[in-house]
Amino acid sequence: MSTSISTDRKRMSVDLLTPEGSVFSGQAWMVVAPSVSGELGILPRHQPIVAALRPGETRLKMLDDSQLVFATTTGYMSVEEDRVLILVEQAERADEIDQNRARAALQRAQDALAEAGDDESARNLAQAALRRAENRLRVSDKQH
Amino acid sequence: MASSRDIKRRIDSVRGTRKITRAMELVASARLRRAQEQIESLRPYAKSMQRLMSQAARQSGTLKGLPLLDERPEIENALVLTITGDRGLAGAFNVNVLRAGFQAADALRVEGAGQVKFVPVGKKGAGTLRFRGAPIERSYEGFSSSPTFMDASHVAEFVVQEFVEGRADRVILVYNAFKSVMEQAITVDQLLPIDRTRVVDEDEEASEGTQSRSLAIFEPAPEELLERLLPTYVDTTIYRAMLESAAAEHAARRTAMRNASDNAGTLIDDLTLAMNRARQAAITQEILEVVAGADALD
Numbered sequence: 001m002s003t004s005i006s007t008d009r010k011r012m013s014v015d016l017l018t019p020e021g022s023v024f025s026g027q028a029w030m031v032v033a034p035s036v037s038g039e040l041g042i043l044p045r046h047q048p049i050v051a052a053l054r055p056g057e058t059r060l061k062m063l064d065d066s067q068l069v070f071a072t073t074t075g076y077m078s079v080e081e082d083r084v085l086i087l088v089e090q091a092e093r094a095d096e097i098d099q100n101r102a103r104a105a106l107q108r109a110q111d112a113l114a115e116a117g118d119d120e121s122a123r124n125l126a127q128a129a130l131r132r133a134e135n136r137l138r139v140s141d142k143q144h
Numbered sequence: 145m146a147s148s149r150d151i152k153r154r155i156d157s158v159r160g161t162r163k164i165t166r167a168m169e170l171v172a173s174a175r176l177r178r179a180q181e182q183i184e185s186l187r188p189y190a191k192s193m194q195r196l197m198s199q200a201a202r203q204s205g206t207l208k209g210l211p212l213l214d215e216r217p218e219i220e221n222a223l224v225l226t227i228t229g230d231r232g233l234a235g236a237f238n239v240n241v242l243r244a245g246f247q248a249a250d251a252l253r254v255e256g257a258g259q260v261k262f263v264p265v266g267k268k269g270a271g272t273l274r275f276r277g278a279p280i281e282r283s284y285e286g287f288s289s290s291p292t293f294m295d296a297s298h299v300a301e302f303v304v305q306e307f308v309e310g311r312a313d314r315v316i317l318v319y320n321a322f323k324s325v326m327e328q329a330i331t332v333d334q335l336l337p338i339d340r341t342r343v344v345d346e347d348e349e350a351s352e353g354t355q356s357r358s359l360a361i362f363e364p365a366p367e368e369l370l371e372r373l374l375p376t377y378v379d380t381t382i383y384r385a386m387l388e389s390a391a392a393e394h395a396a397r398r399t400a401m402r403n404a405s406d407n408a409g410t411l412i413d414d415l416t417l418a419m420n421r422a423r424q425a426a427i428t429q430e431i432l433e434v435v436a437g438a439d440a441l442d
Binding site for chain 2: 015017018019020021022035036037040047048049050051052074076078079080085087089090120121124125
């Protein structure tokens with residue numbers, strides 16, 4: 001089945017989707033995503049794989065050798081016939097993260113966590129928000 | 145008969161109302177468009193997730209032991225999640241959802257549920273339920289006209305927790321599905337436990353490429369991945385219901401406001417006619433009086 005794909009091997013089509021819309025759709029020659037068991041690098045002709053992702057940074061090596069970095073939350077990645085599909089709750093380009101907003105979000109999450117008390121679902125949500133905010137800051141810091 | 149001045153005053157007041165209803169109609173149209181775009185944006189994610197879920201389900205040996213699929217023989221406690229709007233003036237939109245919600249609660253009681261509680265999303269639903277004295281477990285409001293995925297996952301997190309820890313044995317979702325601009329359909333769905341057939345089945349479009357698909361490596365194992373995917377599925381289901389409800393609400397409001405504007409127009413025409421008649425009658429009366437006065441002088 002893979003013989004029919006293309007003569008150019010250094011190519012994968014990558015889709016980065018969130019429930020609120022597509023964040024990236026295009027071609028890349030390498031994808032590095034944070035799976036739950038460690039960073040996972042995908043090159044063209046990778047065998048089919050489905051992985052769970054943890055919050056972290058997802059990097060795309062573009063065809064012109066530039067690199068696109070996204071702060072991504074928990075989600076899933078599926079690779080199939082040189083098509084990489086990344087499904088996450090939120091994704092933001094690292095160079096577009098507003099540090100002040102991210103810090104404000106972190107503060108809000110900390111407040112919410114302090115307020116949650118013994119309400120378990122509120123605490124889970126606050127912790128998730130905290131992880132997301134920390135992740136965005138971490139990814140953004142690395143850019144500067 | 146009302147004097148022409150009284151009628152004039154009424155016409156002005158109806159004109160003012162028509163201005164407001166027209167403005168609301170325009171606002172609802174704009175928001176409807178946005179809500180429809182949001183539904184479109186969700187579609188690729190939802191479809192891919194569904195496909196991933198059925199792939200994981202097929203490759204995992206068994207569906208046993210997954211807490212969100214746990215079909216309990218005895219339904220002791222149940223939750224009814226109703227999605228309404230935060231605002232009124234949308235015709236029968238909110239009322240229809242609640243009526244279906246009460247019916248769903250009755251049906252659960254017939255099945256033997258001892259306690260059925262409501263989880264209203266939207267201010268209007270919460271208000272009506274409170275007024276009717278229905279038991280409310282928890283309510284959410286403030287995002288009905290343009291919900292985000294995070295709003296949905298807040299609600300999902302709560303009901304999943306209630307279900308997993310045995311405080312609820314079944315969760316029913318009631319909302320207005322958006323069929324088209326003119327049509328909304330009340331939908332009553334079982335949210336938890338998740339219907340097994342939905343986990344395994346994929347929609348026809350997605351299954352087209354099935355033949356060429358080889359077995360994938362799973363990391364973690366398919367069973368474990370499925371356990372992570374199911375809560376995401378609940379999030380997505382609730383998010384989709386909220387988006388559809390938002391679109392349906394704006395569509396219903398637009399229709400209601402268009403009717404109100406049309407009615408105001410008819411009313412203005414009728415009143416204008418009555419005013420002209422009253423004015424004419426007054427003039428005729430005056431002429432009669434003048435003529436009668438002149439006659440009397442002769």
